[in-house]
Amino acid sequence: MSSKKRKKKFGEEHLQRIIDLCRSVEERGLDPFMVDVDDLIEVVREYFSEWEVPEEFCLDAEAVHQLASVIKLQSDWVRHRSTSLYTDPFLLEEKIRRSGNEELVNIFLKAWRPIVELEQISPGSIAEAVKYWQDLLPLRERWLKTDSLKMDSGTVTREELIQRKILAETVFSEELKMFWEELKQKVGAEDKIRYWDFVGAETYAETLRRAYMASFLVTYGYATLELHRLEEEMFLRPFEEPKSLVGKEQLVSIPVSVSFEEWNRWREGRQD
Amino acid sequence: MKRKSYYARKIKRAVHLLFYRRHKQPGVKGWELKKKLGSDYPRVLDILDNYLEKLDLKINTVFEEEHPVEKPGLEELSKARFYVTLRGGLTPKETKLCGWRIDDIAGLAMSISYVISKKGKAPREEVEDLLRNKLPGWRVDINMNRYIRSGYLAEDDNKQVYLDWRTRAEVDQNVLVDLLMGAES
Numbered sequence: 254m255s256s257k258k259r260k261k262k263f264g265e266e267h268l269q270r271i272i273d274l275c276r277s278v279e280e281r282g283l284d285p286f287m288v289d290v291d292d293l294i295e296v297v298r299e300y301f302s303e304w305e306v307p308e309e310f311c312l313d314a315e316a317v318h319q320l321a322s323v324i325k326l327q328s329d330w331v332r333h334r335s336t337s338l339y340t341d342p343f344l345l346e347e348k349i350r351r352s353g354n355e356e357l358v359n360i361f362l363k364a365w366r367p368i369v370e371l372e373q374i375s376p377g378s379i380a381e382a383v384k385y386w387q388d389l390l391p392l393r394e395r396w397l398k399t400d401s402l403k404m405d406s407g408t409v410t411r412e413e414l415i416q417r418k419i420l421a422e423t424v425f426s427e428e429l430k431m432f433w434e435e436l437k438q439k440v441g442a443e444d445k446i447r448y449w450d451f452v453g454a455e456t457y458a459e460t461l462r463r464a465y466m467a468s469f470l471v472t473y474g475y476a477t478l479e480l481h482r483l484e485e486e487m488f489l490r491p492f493e494e495p496k497s498l499v500g501k502e503q504l505v506s507i508p509v510s511v512s513f514e515e516w517n518r519w520r521e522g523r524q525d
Numbered sequence: 526m527k528r529k530s531y532y533a534r535k536i537k538r539a540v541h542l543l544f545y546r547r548h549k550q551p552g553v554k555g556w557e558l559k560k561k562l563g564s565d566y567p568r569v570l571d572i573l574d575n576y577l578e579k580l581d582l583k584i585n586t587v588f589e590e591e592h593p594v595e596k597p598g599l600e601e602l603s604k605a606r607f608y609v610t611l612r613g614g615l616t617p618k619e620t621k622l623c624g625w626r627i628d629d630i631a632g633l634a635m636s637i638s639y640v641i642s643k644k645g646k647a648p649r650e651e652v653e654d655l656l657r658n659k660l661p662g663w664r665v666d667i668n669m670n671r672y673i674r675s676g677y678l679a680e681d682d683n684k685q686v687y688l689d690w691r692t693r694a695e696v697d698q699n700v701l702v703d704l705l706m707g708a709e710s
Binding site for chain 2: 280281282329330340341342344345346348349350352354355357358359360361362363364365366367368369370371372373375
């Protein structure tokens with residue numbers, strides 16, 4: 254890299270640092286006198302002759318603009334100190350910390366003049382209310398609707414509820430435990446199994462169901478998901494006993510794509 | 526006699542405008558008063574203010590600029606907002622009428638005075654740290670949001686807290702800081 258290019262690169266980095274510094278002073282309300290404006294203007298001037306393209310001039314202009322903002326903050330700061338409102342923040346903070354709630358309230362009440370106001374309904378809201386009233390059906394008609402929904406009470410069996418898909422055949426927790434047992438069996442002596450080999454099924458719908466159940470196995474501490482990033486492989490490893498990791502370890506969510514294409518690829522791979 | 530009834534009518538109209546809240550914020554802008562009461566509305570407000578003094582109320586003028594000029598002209602007045610506030614202070618027992626608990630008001634006093642001492646802008650985190658000294662931790666966030674919602678404080682995207690319109694309308698900032706600095710504790 255030629256020395257000119259290197260100087261340009263340093264210059265850009267310098268200007269960016271100046272911009273960041275000025276922004277942080279402005280945004281975080283830091284003391285603007287922390288910034289040595291004279292020194293930084295010298296830096297901006299030093300590199301000015303190096304700039305050739307519009308982007309570089311824009312960066313230069315931005316740095317000058319940010320420095321101008323800091324100068325304005327310094328001026329505001331001096332003005333504020335000269336007003337009667339200026340108080341040493343540390344002293345005031347100390348006073349506040351030492352005062353009791355009651356003392357603070359008594360002080361505040363001497364300086365507080367609450368606004369007197371009454372809320373009223375406006376012509377607009379009256380018009381809205383009239384429109385609502387006019388659109389409202391008579392009570393008789395509304396009661397009629399309720400009447401028509403009345404049905405004789407009867408009984409329903411558990412089988413009927415299962416048939417109508419209101420109740421599941423097995424309770425979710427039982428189903429999850431069965432799924433956990435299946436995982437333990439499939440793993441065998443190897444201790445872990447490829448995610449897709451366990452989740453994959455003959456139909457895509459069943460695969461989705463198994464992926465859904467597998468996510469609960471991991472969340473509820475029945476198994477863990479191992480990621481081998483280099484090989485791009487995922488393994489499910491069941492635990493002998495469910496472990497609750499909430500509050501003990503930093504838990505992370507891992508999104509796993511179970512798209513139709515992925516499922517097809519897995520099926521083709523299995524047939525090969 | 527004619528002049529007297531002219532002002533009596535205008536004063537009634539001004540009372541309606543000032544007492545009843547018609548916008549999101551209470552109070553009336555100067556240009557609205559001019560439109561409804563005529564160009565001599567400052568005179569109408571003066572007479573009303575004299576009358577309200579007997580009731581311990583006053584008309585408070587809040588200018589758009591933070592540091593208004595000493596003798597405001599019609600231009601400044603038309604941009605200013607006028608409120609009716611208490612003239613004297615409330616007693617601690619009366620604060621219940623405002624629906625605030627004593628420690629809510631203490632927290633408000635702390636937050637406002639801290640922001641004033643920081644030139645009218647302070648990080649929310651610092652204000653919350655200060656509040657944690659006096660309020661239970663779980664109430665700090667709730668109270669800060671309440672002060673913001675009520676218009677006493679405002680917060681920007683950088684989590685900086687400012688004094689908002691209600692503080693400018695209701696709190697005599699000089700008196701508050703002086704009293705705090707002179708507190709014995």
